[in-house]
Amino acid sequence: MVDALRAGLKGATVRVLWPDDWAQALPLVVARRVAGAAVDPVGLDAAVIDVQCAAPGRRDASTLARTARAVLLNACRSQFAGADGYLSHGEDVAGPFEIRTGNPTPGPDFFRFQATYRVTARPL
Structure with missing residues (x-):
């Protein structure tokens, strides 16, 4: 999933955790698993993914x-293949919506949007 985001979001920093130097990493996408479970022991995995996007401007x-x-x-639809397997299904759970609380603290030059997706991955 991270490889698919990196391939499709040229010019943005894509990470799985907020970097300490996040202000220098803008525009920034932080994508990480927050829930989900293996669907079967062969390796089919249905993960719930939190994706937060940050930039200096609200529109950006x-x-x-x-x-x-x-x-x-689109990466799920096209079954994007990475080193460990491929994406096979994706769907919206919530968002994207603006976050104006939390850490890092929002301000006039820092805006963040969050969305949640359910993504299914299969081994190679």
Whole structure:
């Protein structure tokens, strides 16, 4: 999933954790698993993924979030293959929506949008 986002979001930093130097990493996409379980012992995995997109401007952060959504869902539709397997299904759970609380603290030059997706991955 991270490889698919990196391939489709040229110019954005894609990480699985918020970097300490996040202000220098903007535009930033942080994508990480927050829930989900293996569907079968062969390796089919249905993960719930949290994707947060941040940029210095509200419009840029919103555009990045909508673009990340399209990239991720298109990667699932096209069965994007990575080193460990391939994506096989993706769907919206929630968002993207603006977050104006939390850490890092929002401000006039930091905007963040969050979305949640269910992504199924299969081994090679």
